[in-house]
Amino acid sequence: MGDDLIEKALGLLCDKYIFPEKAAEAAAAVRARRAAGAYDGLAGAELGARLTADLAEVCADKHLRVRPREEDVREALTEEQMAAAYAKQLRRNNYGIARVERLDGNVGYLDLRQVPDASVGGRAIAAAMQLVTHTEALIVDLRKNRGGAPNGVIFWTSYFFSGDETHLNDIYDGASGVTRQFWSLAHLPGERYLDRPVxxxxxxxxxxxxxxxxxxxxxxxxxxxxxxxxxxGAHPTEFFPLSPTMEITVPIARAVNPVTGTNWEGTGVVPDVQMPAAEAFAYAYEKALRHVIATGSSAAVLEEARAALPQA
Incomplete structure (x- = not known):
């Protein structure tokens, strides 16, 4: 069973991975290690972790993983079943929206743990934005966000740009060789969040x-x-079941930002203000409050903002 799973994983890697030469090199390395007995006696999570580490030695791609499947999707083996399981999972976790709040001083706060596909989560995204639309500054907390769908990113971020003239991202698809452009959306449900700090x-x-x-x-x-x-991790990925309990995630495309000409693969996104993540909210909230006070507002909001500022 272990040999069959390994071979199926390597077949998908070679067929789907965005960098075919790297896939062939990684597959050859794994096959050599299998022949030497490196995976004998391994199964489940232990086998997945070992394969992931060995593939990473060649590919160094954080999206390329062999791992156990989540329990609630283990019966989903076809594309249709996986799509239905994904939609059910999104509904259960509120489309990745953990918290929406108006903080004292009329500052909006969004805690986003996942980015849903826009076709499934668009209404929830629009509802969240509606609840913060009249705030005077916005904090978007992505500290626990582990990813999701590129079109969901475009839906979310379109709220921060006017019209459809902002070129946000490109994705090069390995199978077709086609580069798809992603621009801010011409129409969105509700109001956009413009001319205020984020x-x-x-x-x-x-x-x-x-x-x-x-x-x-x-x-x-x-x-x-x-x-x-x-x-x-900047490579859009697909999930492929290897068995009811194991899967491989294979990067099938790569992002190319139209401004920088590159992406964040391997380097991560370097923040403008670097500090321990645990301290980021307090810093951002203070900056937002000072913006509210500096730009003026209603007397009630100004009183809230001044009261919320940390005392020196």
Missing amino acids: YVLTSDVTFSAGEEFCYNLQAQGRATLIGATTRG
């Missing part, structure tokens, strides 16, 4: 689509990033 919180957990969210806004000068350098 502060994005990051950590070394922030990954994949969460990183694209950060990188797109930073490249366009639309947000101030605060916290720790992110994890460093």
Whole structure:
């Protein structure tokens, strides 16, 4: 069973990976180690961890992993079943939106743990933005965001740009050789969040689509990033079941930012203000409060903002 799983994983790697030469090199290395008995007696999570480490020696790609499948998707083996399981999972975790709040001083706060596909989570994203639309500064907390869908990133970040004239990202697809451009959306449900500061919180957990969210806004000068350098995974990925209990995640494309000409793979997104992630919220909130006080507002909001400022 272990040999069959390894061979299936290597077949998918060679067929799907965005860098075919690296895939062939990594597959040859794993096959040589298998012949030498390196995987004898290994199964499940232990086998997955060993294969992931061995593949990383050649590919150094944080999205390339062999791992146990989550229990609630283990019956999903076809594309249709996996899509249904994904949609159910998103509903259960509120489409990655852990918290939406108006903080004292009329500062908005979004705690986003995942980026849903826009076709599934668009209504939830629009509802969250509606709840912060009248705030005077916004904090977007991505410190626990482990990724999601590129089109969800475009949906979210389109709220911070006017119209459809901002070129946010490109994705080169390995199978077709086609580069798809992603621009801010011409139409969105509700109001856009324009002409007000946005502060994005990051950590070394922030990954994949969460990183694209950060990188797109930073490249366009639309947000101030605060916290720790992110994890460093820029390759859009597909999930392939190897068995009911194991899967391989294979990067099938790569992001190319139209401003920088590159991406954050391996390097992570470096924040504008670097500090321990645990301290990022307090720093951002104080900056937001000082903005509210400096730009003026209603007497009630100014009183709230001054009261919320930390005392020297």
